[in-house]
Amino acid sequence: MLENKVGIIFGVANKRSIAWATAQALHAAGARLAFTYQGERLKENVESLTSESMPGSLLLSCDVQDQEQVDATFHRIREEFGRLDFLIHSIAFAPREALSGQFLDTSREAFCTALEISAYSLPQLARSAAPLMNEGGSIVSMSYYGAEKVVAGYNVMGVAKAALEASTRYLANDLGPRNIRVNAISAGPIQTLSARGVADFTTMLKHHAERAPLGRNVDPREVGETAVFLCSSMSSGITGEVIYVDCGYNIMGT
Ligand code: NAP
Numbered sequence: 001m002l003e004n005k006v007g008i009i010f011g012v013a014n015k016r017s018i019a020w021a022t023a024q025a026l027h028a029a030g031a032r033l034a035f036t037y038q039g040e041r042l043k044e045n046v047e048s049l050t051s052e053s054m055p056g057s058l059l060l061s062c063d064v065q066d067q068e069q070v071d072a073t074f075h076r077i078r079e080e081f082g083r084l085d086f087l088i089h090s091i092a093f094a095p096r097e098a099l100s101g102q103f104l105d106t107s108r109e110a111f112c113t114a115l116e117i118s119a120y121s122l123p124q125l126a127r128s129a130a131p132l133m134n135e136g137g138s139i140v141s142m143s144y145y146g147a148e149k150v151v152a153g154y155n156v157m158g159v160a161k162a163a164l165e166a167s168t169r170y171l172a173n174d175l176g177p178r179n180i181r182v183n184a185i186s187a188g189p190i191q192t193l194s195a196r197g198v199a200d201f202t203t204m205l206k207h208h209a210e211r212a213p214l215g216r217n218v219d220p221r222e223v224g225e226t227a228v229f230l231c232s233s234m235s236s237g238i239t240g241e242v243i244y245v246d247c248g249y250n251i252m253g254t
């Protein structure tokens with residue numbers, strides 16, 4: 001479905017990352033991929049993951065808080081690929097202390113950091129990617145239900161995801177005339193590095209599975225396959241949307 005397409009994926013930290021499940025699905029669909037990781041610490045992880053199944057992938061270090069690294073990343077993409085068909089944004093961060101207790105107590109610093117890394121990075125990366133998407137393109141980011149409804153403990157990340165989802169709509173409007181589509185996937189809870197250490201995450205997973213119409217939690221592969229759909233021409237009429245891949249959890253009232 002994605003033969004002859006080239007794309008870049010931000011946010012593989014390890015094999016549990018949603019970005020990795022997405023990369024595997026995109027690769028299986030025939031796409032050529034570039035990966036970015038944050039700092040040398042994660043380089044080995046991404047190298048060992050890609051070396052077996054996707055040799056020849058382009059690996060680049062990129063911290064979105066450093067504009068020079070972002071510029072260098074897209075410079076390399078232009079050199080190596082000459083163009084881009086899709087971009088996967090699968091990055092988020094908030095200081096740990098902001099993800100427990102009350103949202104009321106969020107510090108200015110925690111708020112700004114969470115919004116900068118988790119939301120501002122979407123327009124930031126889209127701005128650099130768009131000039132490479134000469135034949136149209138697709139930009140996909142990862143959101144969560146806490147953007148829309150209060151989920152205890154999600155706190156400032158919920159506010160950041162609300163900004164990410166609104167950014168998706170404004171970017172879709174800006175980039176639509178260039179045939180670049182921008183969508184978000186709202187994934188159900190998945191046990192990843194980010195989720196690890198979140199108090200009561202296991203309880204949350206259980207509650208989610210019990211309440212969801214499908215009676216289970218989402219498999220990261222299902223998120224990846226939805227990303228393939230959003231990057232392919234099968235979704236050519238869809239932009240500015242938030243698509244729930246959560247086993248139906250979000251439709252429930254009581
Ligand atoms: P993950 O594997 O920990 O991925 C998060 C990624 O963000 C990591 O690769 C992390 O790198 C990267 N990142 C953080 N700060 C960065 C920066 N300044 N520059 C570049 N990259 C940075 O966790 P995940 O669960 O797969 O998260 C991926 C996305 O899915 C996030 O947007 C998350 O909010 C979203 N999501 C997750 C769930 C869930 O339940 N897990 C549900 C819905 C949506 P470092 O490890 O180096 O910080």
Ligand code: 1JT
Binds near residue numbers: 190
């Ligand atoms: C971050 C973290 C972003 C955890 C995340 C996230 N997006 C989804 N999750 C999983 C999650 C986390 C909480 C939650 C529900 C789901 C951790 C640190 C950095 C960014 O609360 C009910 C807290």
